[in-house]
Amino acid sequence: MKLELGNFYVKDINFGEKTAFKDEILSINKEEALEVVYKDEHITEADIKIVRPGDMVRLVPVKEAIEPRCRVDGGALFSGVTGKLIQAGDGKTNCLKDMSVLVVGKHWGGFQDGLIDMGGEGAKYTYFSSLKNVVLVADTDEEFEKREQQKKNHALRWAGMRLAEYLGKTVKALEPEDKEEYSLEPVTKRAKEVTELPSVVIVMQPQSQMEELGYNDLNYGWDTNRMLPTFMHPNEILDGAVISGSFMPSSSKWSTYDFQNFPLIKRLYKEHGKTINFLGVIMSNLNVALEQKERSALFVAQMAKSLGADAAVVTEEGYGNPDADYIGCIVALEDAGIKTVGVSNEATGRDGGSQPLVTLDPKADALVSTGNVSELITLPPMETVIGELEALARDGLSGGWADDEILGSSVKEDGSIIMENNSMFCGDQIAGWSPKTMKEF
Amino acid sequence: MKKAVVYLNQFFGQIGGEEVADHPPEIREEKVGAAMLYDQLLDGEVTHTVICGDNYMGSNKDKAIDTILDFLEDVEFDIFFAGPAFQAGRYGIACGEIGKAVKEKFNVPVISSMNIENPGVEIFKKDIYIFPGGHSAAKMKNDVTKMVEFGNKILNNEELLPAEEEGYYKRGIRHQYFLKDKTPAAERAVEMLLKKINGEDFESELPIPELDRVDIAPAVEDLSDAKIALVTSGGIVPVDNPDKIQSASATRWGKYDISGMEKLGNREDGAFKTIHAGYDPAAADADPNVVVPVDAMRAYEKEGKIGKLHNYFYSTVGTGTTQGEAARMGREIAQDLKEAEVQAVILTST
Numbered sequence: 001m002k003l004e005l006g007n008f009y010v011k012d013i014n015f016g017e018k019t020a021f022k023d024e025i026l027s028i029n030k031e032e033a034l035e036v037v038y039k040d041e042h043i044t045e046a047d048i049k050i051v052r053p054g055d056m057v058r059l060v061p062v063k064e065a066i067e068p069r070c071r072v073d074g075g076a077l078f079s080g081v082t083g084k085l086i087q088a089g090d091g092k093t094n095c096l097k098d099m100s101v102l103v104v105g106k107h108w109g110g111f112q113d114g115l116i117d118m119g120g121e122g123a124k125y126t127y128f129s130s131l132k133n134v135v136l137v138a139d140t141d142e143e144f145e146k147r148e149q150q151k152k153n154h155a156l157r158w159a160g161m162r163l164a165e166y167l168g169k170t171v172k173a174l175e176p177e178d179k180e181e182y183s184l185e186p187v188t189k190r191a192k193e194v195t196e197l198p199s200v201v202i203v204m205q206p207q208s209q210m211e212e213l214g215y216n217d218l219n220y221g222w223d224t225n226r227m228l229p230t231f232m233h234p235n236e237i238l239d240g241a242v243i244s245g246s247f248m249p250s251s252s253k254w255s256t257y258d259f260q261n262f263p264l265i266k267r268l269y270k271e272h273g274k275t276i277n278f279l280g281v282i283m284s285n286l287n288v289a290l291e292q293k294e295r296s297a298l299f300v301a302q303m304a305k306s307l308g309a310d311a312a313v314v315t316e317e318g319y320g321n322p323d324a325d326y327i328g329c330i331v332a333l334e335d336a337g338i339k340t341v342g343v344s345n346e347a348t349g350r351d352g353g354s355q356p357l358v359t360l361d362p363k364a365d366a367l368v369s370t371g372n373v374s375e376l377i378t379l380p381p382m383e384t385v386i387g388e389l390e391a392l393a394r395d396g397l398s399g400g401w402a403d404d405e406i407l408g409s410s411v412k413e414d415g416s417i418i419m420e421n422n423s424m425f426c427g428d429q430i431a432g433w434s435p436k437t438m439k440e441f
Numbered sequence: 442m443k444k445a446v447v448y449l450n451q452f453f454g455q456i457g458g459e460e461v462a463d464h465p466p467e468i469r470e471e472k473v474g475a476a477m478l479y480d481q482l483l484d485g486e487v488t489h490t491v492i493c494g495d496n497y498m499g500s501n502k503d504k505a506i507d508t509i510l511d512f513l514e515d516v517e518f519d520i521f522f523a524g525p526a527f528q529a530g531r532y533g534i535a536c537g538e539i540g541k542a543v544k545e546k547f548n549v550p551v552i553s554s555m556n557i558e559n560p561g562v563e564i565f566k567k568d569i570y571i572f573p574g575g576h577s578a579a580k581m582k583n584d585v586t587k588m589v590e591f592g593n594k595i596l597n598n599e600e601l602l603p604a605e606e607e608g609y610y611k612r613g614i615r616h617q618y619f620l621k622d623k624t625p626a627a628e629r630a631v632e633m634l635l636k637k638i639n640g641e642d643f644e645s646e647l648p649i650p651e652l653d654r655v656d657i658a659p660a661v662e663d664l665s666d667a668k669i670a671l672v673t674s675g676g677i678v679p680v681d682n683p684d685k686i687q688s689a690s691a692t693r694w695g696k697y698d699i700s701g702m703e704k705l706g707n708r709e710d711g712a713f714k715t716i717h718a719g720y721d722p723a724a725a726d727a728d729p730n731v732v733v734p735v736d737a738m739r740a741y742e743k744e745g746k747i748g749k750l751h752n753y754f755y756s757t758v759g760t761g762t763t764q765g766e767a768a769r770m771g772r773e774i775a776q777d778l779k780e781a782e783v784q785a786v787i788l789t790s791t
Contacts, residue, residue: 440613
């Protein structure tokens with residue numbers, strides 16, 4: 001399987017007569033782009049804005065981030081989600097780099113939604129402040145969940161994907177500035193000098209805890225709650241096979257953009273053939289019941305053993321209850337003699353004094369920590385807010401609150417905010433970007 | 442100018458030696474003894490010195506703390522220094538006790554220094570900043586310098602670095618930290634993985650505290666002949682809580698006579714209740730037997746399933762209680778149980 005990602009570096013984005021990519025500038029015909037958004041009749045109101053790093057703009061509630069791309073040979077960017085099922089990870093896909101499509105609720109937020117500050121001191125808390133962003137800000141007629149804390153955000157998330165595909169098509173027939181090639185020989189058909197290196201798998205635990213369908217990450221359009229761990233080619237992940245869901249406090253989430261660019265996968269690829277033999281991805285999941293957790297850990301350890309893995313990286317999209325899946329999986333791998341490193345965030349409380357993970361085990365002796373979900377963050381007002389600032393306080397965002405006897409509301413009258421890191425959009429960057437760690441103070 | 446208060450014991454406060462260790466607390470609007478050294482190094486001024494005898498603090502803790510907090514009520518200060526206490530155990534604990542109380546009441550930074558062997562380190566490192574110090578007063582200048590340098594950083598609003606860089610004892614308080622070199626997590630993970638594969642040393646970013654596992658005792662062969670005791674961390678106590686067990690972060694336990702009782706009476710009866718702050722007390726207050734099942738054990742006694750229920754049950758509170766305190770209380774309770782020839786224990790948690 002060979003994936004060629006063609007990169008087009010976007011220097012700037014503006015609105016113009018024609019939607020096109022030319023001279024490193026992405027122009028968008030807003031009317032035409034909005035037509036793509038309105039293709040779903042559930043979208044009732046929509047606008048598109050452009051934000052750049054350093055802009056004094058606050059976005060909330062942010063629901064999703066997607067990298068605009070185009071499959072050169074045709075076919076849906078998100079296999080089984082935005083079109084028919086095709087094999088992801090094999091072929092050519094052109095990508096608009098240094099930018100993303102952000103999906104923001106015009107009014108209503110939920111538990112899983114996040115906040116992005118493009119400039120000022122809040123910018124450091126998310127990866128997406130470093131990108132130029134096309135912001136879809138919209139509302140829907142999904143009345144059934146308007147005032148629910150848990151939202152599927154279906155119409156908005158799918159509109160975001162359509163918009164990303166629409167923008168991605170601008171580079172379908174163009175020659176990319178540079179290319180990244182990803183290929184792995186079949187596991188049993190590799191050169192001796194490669195197989196002699198330590199064999200490594202990455203175990204991904206995407207968010208799948210909701211028993212009800214519609215909230216979890218999708219794998220080729222299939223709800224990850226309904227799957228058992230399975231073996232995947234890393235190219236599939238980098239090429240849109242998995243999309244983000246709409247559950248779990250935002251800072252612990254992997255957006256679709258994160259899946260498309262998964263830094264841990266790319267970093268392991270870099271070592272392949274040099275220091276390691278990168279076997280591929282064991283795509284596991286996260287569950288609520290103990291038996292489900294144990295079953296997944298059994299499948300993962302068996303698969304890793306059968307593949308001949310000497311070492312593994314385990315990474316979890318979440319915290320709290322799924323820490324049991326995370327530590328359980330690491331322990332199962334260590335028990336199978338597989339040297340394992342874990343990557344996740346911690347929840348040590350606002351005072352930093354709480355136990356970092358729900359379960360701990362001395363066998364998990366090599367962990368990378370990417371942040372503290374409950375860190376308190378106060379930020380000054382922003383000149384511009386895209387979305388609705390009040391959502392942070394009103395709508396049950398995991399890091400916001402309507403009232404607190406000491407701290408008051410998350411949103412102050414002057415527009416300044418106090419919140420937990422929990423609601424920083426994909427803020428703990430568990431996919432591998434995080435420049436944060438955890439230290440004793 | 443920022444203002445500081447320094448706490449010293451009778452010796453470093455120049456009252457005298459062991460013979461005046463019962464000296465009650467006093468406050469002076471001047472720099473006494475070691476307080477002068479603090480004043481020289483501080484980006485600010487030491488305005489007051491509090492002096493208290495170590496034994497006085499040891500045997501009249503609550504009174505001593507109340508008196509000192511009263512003294513400080515009308516004093517304006519930005520920072521509080523206690524010690525250094527070197528290896529002196531009573532002095533270390535006194536610095537910790539008063540430091541913790543001052544921090545809670547006035548919410549100012551409190552800094553102390555103690556030798557690693559000082560029992561005050563283990564007890565109070567979570568509550569106040571404690572820097573590693575020398576064994577004796579020969580290290581006075583060195584220890585005070587470390588304390589004041591850190592204090593100056595706080596007073597000057599400089600960025601405070603993690604414990605390992607600032608040098609104070611780690612407190613089990615973990616916060617997120619932006620790495621100066623911004624090395625992304627993926628880089629750190631693969632680096633760690635390669636080291637682990639190659640058998641090289643690596644440093645986990647989340648060290649798992651060493652678990653102090655106790656082997657499970659061999660099974661009791663004949664229960665019908667055994668004396669069984671009930672022990673709980675669920676905070677069931679007589680309604681007046683005679684041992685003043687804390688509702689959280691407990692350091693005390695109690696032992697309560699149940700001889701002749703068919704079951705535990707409840708709060709309404711004026712008998713037993715829970716003081717545990719970590720769960721909804723309604724059910725346990727209505728029927729304490731749901732936490733300490735005296736009723737069920739009496740039934741087993743009658744059936745002959747167990748030999749005898751021990752005449753006392755033991756209780757403390759588990760919420761927020763440190764592992765160190767829990768282990769100490771466990772050892773003390775176990776000693777008592779052994780002396781009473783109890784063969785097995787049912788330990789209930791909540």
